[in-house]
Amino acid sequence: MKIILLAPRNLIRSWQRSLVTTLAMGFAGVIMILFGSLMDGMLQASERSATMMNTGELQLHAKSYLDDPDLYTVITNEAALLEKLSAAGVSASPRLFSFALAAAGTSSAGVQLRGITPSLEAQVTEIHKHLSQGHWLEEADAKGVVLGRKLARSLNINLGDEVILLGQSSDGAMANDIFQVRGILKAVGDNIDRAGFFMLSTSFRELMVVNEGVHEIAMKRKDSSETLAATQQRVQDIAVSYEVKDWRSLMPVIARVLELADAQTMIMLSITYVAVGMVILNAMLMSVFERIREFGIMKALGVNPWQIVQLIFAEAMLQAFVASLFALVVGAGLALRLQERGIDFSNMLSATSFAGIALEPIWYARVSFNSLVLPIVFLFLMTLLAVIYPAIKAAVIKPVDAIHHY
Amino acid sequence: MNLVGLAWRNIWRRKRRTAITAVSIGFGVFLAVTFSGVGDYSYTNMINASADMGLGHITIEALDYNQSPAPDKNIDQVATIQQSLQRIPGVENSYARILGQGMFASAHKSVGGAFLAIDPNSETSKHNLFLCSLEEGALFDANSRGVIVGRGMAKKLKLRLGKKLVYTTTDKNGEIVSEIARVSGIFSTGVKAVDGAFVLLPINSVRRTVGYSKNEASLVAVMIKDQRYTTQVLASVRQQLAQIDPSSKQIEILSWRETQSEVAGLISLDRSSNYISQVLIGLLIAAGILNTLLMSVLERTREFGVMMxxxxxxHTLFFLVIIESVCLAFLGLGFGVLLTTPWYFYLNRVGIDMSGAMGGDYTAGGVLIDPVLKLYLYPExxxxxxxxxxxxxxxxxxYPAWKAGRTPPVESLKAM
Amino acid sequence: MLKGFFLSQFVLADEIAGTTQRASAILRQIDDLWRGNSSHSQFSMKIKTAHYTRTLALEGWSLGTQKTLVRILSPKKEQGVSSLKSGKHLYTYLPRTDRTIRLTSSMMMGSWMGSHFTNDDLVQESRREEDYDIDISFEGERDGQGIIEFTLMPKEDAAVVWGKVQLVVLAESLLPVKEVYYDEDLKQARTMLFSELKILGGKIRPATMRVVPSDKPEEYTEITYQLLELDIPLADSFFSINQLKHR
Structure with missing residues (x-):
């Protein structure tokens, strides 16, 4: 008799039992896919918010700048450098920094001036998308500035208001000018929230009399399939006399928190897999042992043990196949929906930031090859493992024992 | 007929299946305990640690101080407030403190930062993270001009024990004032931003400097015995303090959720992802149980038919299956407790040291995190x-029970 | 110190009490020498740092110890920028933006007009008699000049960062020559040198003061007086924020 034909027939004959078993396995697969995609989404979101808000993936500084940020410690010849970086497949945004006093009405506060070029910055970070009010810097608007959330509050300032800057320019003179508030940021990290004062780099140069050089170049790979370390090496080769750092060494605390979260996610995922394994094991054990009498009779009718093992495996694989289809259709469907819409926590918390990275109150899933395929592979593997023991038992059982088994 | 006895016997007819089901229920207990335990422990820790950084679980402060702190936004009648706080159940202690910004200078350099002025007679390391991480020296006397600085600031300003530190701040009238202090201790929390810019000062001397009377302070930090009751204690604090002389300055009473919103946000984010994981795993285990029970009902169709x-x-059949599932539940719970208790006590007492995975600076949202992963569960x-x-x-x-109750006698006999 | 210089009251303006009677008496004489109720001055400030060298021309007015107004005359770019000290407040008027900003405590340690002086140097009262125990530590010939060296030790409670201050004056004229500030370990932190004696405000005074930070000996800020008038009629209202704008 053809096992390939017998297996489905067997399954269909006791359709209720097959359905229950298959559904349990399929459901387990759905949970694995959902969980995997949600965890993937979370990891990606936190890594992205760590790099995409401000830091970028790599940063270039003059050697002593990070230890002692100073208006005069600059990367020179930045135009040529930017060109080379772009040719090397790296998006780069030059930045200028300085401290100053911002005053509005009777309030004043110390701020960190951040001079940027909007078109270049947008290639590296997404801060321009994180405004709570107003709009981002525009090239034509030399006097427009964007402020951090807490800074705006402590200056008691609103959109369209004037704000005065007072600082010391590079030639020692008193730098001062009036600017207009064009935008106020959402929570994007404590430093920027409290002191971030964004302006055009051209306005920065005029105010602070910095004619050439930049303090920082933030970078991002154009092609993220290349490893960051390889890109870093390439950038280092281009900018030999400067210091290139990746975001992990620029933000070691966040990198570690993320690593920890990564490890936790893996633990959770493996726990889920163990639970899934148990469900499958249970389902398979039951569906085989319940029919041990049937197998005994088959043996009595002259079916050899090897054929019985084959039959049991064929049935199991068939069920795993149907369960996988179910898991893929339902699981991927749900996960894709969560990828689009996300789970909204905004009734539980507002947009916040921790340890300098912004957190969005919406949790998006991320459907990837791994988050779909791994659960399916695991499903088959677990099914195979689960039927080994009952299959052997069924194969070697004496027909007489089998008939009395129940 | 004794249904319970019958059910008990029924579930043991298939020992292996029952065992697997009980194990998966037990495993569910195990997972739930681990997830909730890590949550209960780390949230409590984070909340308490952030409360210990100066503001307490509940902060009593001048109206709008939280939004835009300024030296002229202070509270008065501190003694009266603290006295009435003592009567509120759930309040462990309260501390009057002054918080401010300033410049800290030595002959070498000056740095900007913040100070927390405390009363050394009432403060201990228990509710004060800085005192808790004191590395050198000791707490100052109430009437001295002592100061406890962070390790980072001590380095920048080249300070040692006994050295001078001049601090400049703004008094309640907006005047710029300077005062001297001598280093009595150096703390090190391990957080650069804190160690480099934070100092502790004696409240009496700061009161003189900024022009506060003996009964004035920036805030009263209230410590609660058990942070889970923050909402309830907050309500009774509000009620109690509403009775204080209305002529006094307008106050605002906020919980750590408002004063340390970053921590609150982080916790609720973590908690919600934890919930989702638990729901998913719960569903998975439920699927396993459903599978077992449904199978056992299906394979007994004939038996049920005969019984009918x-x-x-x-309905007796319905209850029989329900009782079977209750028996399974108890078995599973019993197994779960057996499995989980040693694990729980190990992690509760000893914990897993994650410091290898975290490196030197254990903070999130500016709050120190214990690098040792421990479990703690509240009884509820x-x-x-x-x-x-x-x-x-x-x-x-x-569902299996409903299915069992619906077994038509004739048909199931046919199934023979 | 800086303020003292502007006020033409110099370092020792208010120094009256001292532990040693004689030291106090001499300091009082010096004090008398420089005392003026009000002043008007024109001076230049040359600043040399590793990154820039610049020279400012300034005009200043003072009334008592509480009010000072300083205005930049040149360079053109900063012309009209003014600092008003009124009591312990320091205001800056910026003509380019037509705004007056009050400096907060966090700006006090910032550089005043790009010089080696901090805003705090300007605001601090020279309450030396309150802050220091004064003693004569040397008297006699040094480098061919008769000098008196005062040692000022900060009192226990005084809000000064220094560990010790030494002041050298000419024995004959009681004109200051040098003032050295030490840290708590008695290492030099900064030095002020006085030179170019000439007639200013009717008396011989050093017209130039140079401040050198000890950790960057190649840098300095040097103030030189061109004009000094003492005890001129000035109203209190002259030092108002409104005046700051209109002048």
Missing amino acids: ALGMAP TIAAILFAVFLLTLLSGL
Whole structure:
């Protein structure tokens, strides 16, 4: 008799039992896919918010700048450098920094001036998308500035208001000018929230009399399939006399928190897999042992043990196949929906930031090859493992024992 | 007929299956305990640590101080407030403190930063993270001009014990004032931003400097015995303080959720992802139980048919299966408790040291995190877990039981 | 110190009490020498740092110890920028933006007009008699000049960062020559040198003061007086924020 034909027939004959078993396995697969995609989404979101808000993936500084940020410690010849970086497949945004006093009405506060070029910055970070009010810097608007959330509050300032800057320019003179508030940021990290004062780099140069050089170049790979370390090496080769750092060494605390979260996610995922394994094991054990009498009779009718093992495996694989289809259709469907819409926590918390990275109150899933395929592979593997023991038992059982088994 | 006895015997007819089901229920208990335990422990820790950084679980401060702190936004009648706080159940202690910004200078350099002025007679390391991480020296006397600085600031300004530190700040009238202090201690929390810019000062001397009377302060930090009751204690603090002389300055009473919103946000984010994981795993285990019970009902169709033919009412069959699932639930819970108790006590007492994975600076949202992963469960969390697992099993039994009750006697006899 | 210089009251303006009677008496004489109720001055400030060298021309007015107004005359770019000290407040008027900003405590340690002086140097009262125990530590010939060296030790409670201050004056004229500030370990932190004696405000005074930070000996800020008038009629209202704008 053809096992390939017998297996489905067997399954269909006791359709209720097959359905229950298959559904349990399929459901387990759905949970694995959902969980995997949600965890993937979370990891990606936190890594992205760590790099995409401000830091970028790599940063270039003059050697002593990070230890002692100073208006005069600059990367020179930045135009040529930017060109080379772009040719090397790296998006780069030059930045200028300085401290100053911002005053509005009777309030004043110390701020960190951040001079940027909007078109270049947008290639590296997404801060321009994180405004709570107003709009981002525009090239034509030399006097427009964007402020951090807490800074705006402590200056008691609103959109369209004037704000005065007072600082010391590079030639020692008193730098001062009036600017207009064009935008106020959402929570994007404590430093920027409290002191971030964004302006055009051209306005920065005029105010602070910095004619050439930049303090920082933030970078991002154009092609993220290349490893960051390889890109870093390439950038280092281009900018030999400067210091290139990746975001992990620029933000070691966040990198570690993320690593920890990564490890936790893996633990959770493996726990889920163990639970899934148990469900499958249970389902398979039951569906085989319940029919041990049937197998005994088959043996009595002259079916050899090897054929019985084959039959049991064929049935199991068939069920795993149907369960996988179910898991893929339902699981991927749900996960894709969560990828689009996300789970909204905004009734539980507002947009916040921790340890300098912004957190969005919406949790998006991320459907990837791994988050779909791994659960399916695991499903088959677990099914195979689960039927080994009952299959052997069924194969070697004496027909007489089998008939009395129940 | 004794249904319970019958059910008990029934579930043991298939020992292996029952064992697997009990294990998966037990595993569910285990997972729920681990997830909730890590949550209960780390949230409590984070909340308490952030409360210990100066503002307490509940902060009593001048109206709008939280939004835009300024030296002229202070509270008065501190003694009266503290006295009435003592009467509120759940309040462990309260501390009057002054918080401010300033410049800190030595002959070498000056740095900007913040100070927390405390009363050395009432403060201990228990509710004060800085005192807790004191590395050198000791707490100053109440009437001295002592100062405790962070390791980072001590380095920048080249300070040692006994050295001078001049601080400049703004007094309540907006005047710029300077005062001297001598280093009596150096703390090190391990957080650069804190160690480099934070100092502790004696409240009496700061009161003189900024022009506060003996009964004035920036805030009263209230420590609660058990942070879970923040909302309740907050309500009674509000009620109690509403009775204080209305002529006094307008005050605002806020919980750590408002004053340390970053920590609150982080916790609720973590908690919600934890919930989702638990729900998913709960569903998975429920699927396993449902599978077991449904199978056991399906394979006993004939048996149920016979029983019905012998005059057993459908609802009795329904209850039989329900009782079976209850028995399974108890078995599973028992196994779960056996499995989980040693694990729980190990992690509760010893914990897993994650410092290798975290490196030197254990902070999130500016709050120190204990690098040792430990479990702690509140009694009601334990009750909730046991109840939830029990309920899950019972619910999973509903459909199979309903199916058993509906077995038509004739048909099942045919199935013979 | 800086303020003292502007006020033409110099370092020792208010120094009256001292532990040693004689030291106090001499300091009082010096004090008398420089005392003026009000002043008007024109001076230049040359600043040399590793990154820039610049020279400012300034005009200043003072009334008592509480009010000072300083205005930049040149360079053109900063012309009209003014600092008003009134009591312990320091205001800056910025003509380019037509705004007056009050400096907060966090700006006090910032550089005043790009010089080696901090805003705090300007605001601090020279309450030396309150802050220091004064003693004569040397008297006699040094480098061919008769000098008196005062040692000022900060009192226990005084809000000064220094560990010790030494002041050298000419024995004959009681004109200051040098003032050295030490840290708590008695290492030099900064030095002020006085030179170019000439007639200013009717008396011989050093017209130039140079401040050198000890950790960057190649840098300095040097103030030189061109004009000094003492005891001129000035109203209190002259030092108002409104005046700051209109002048």
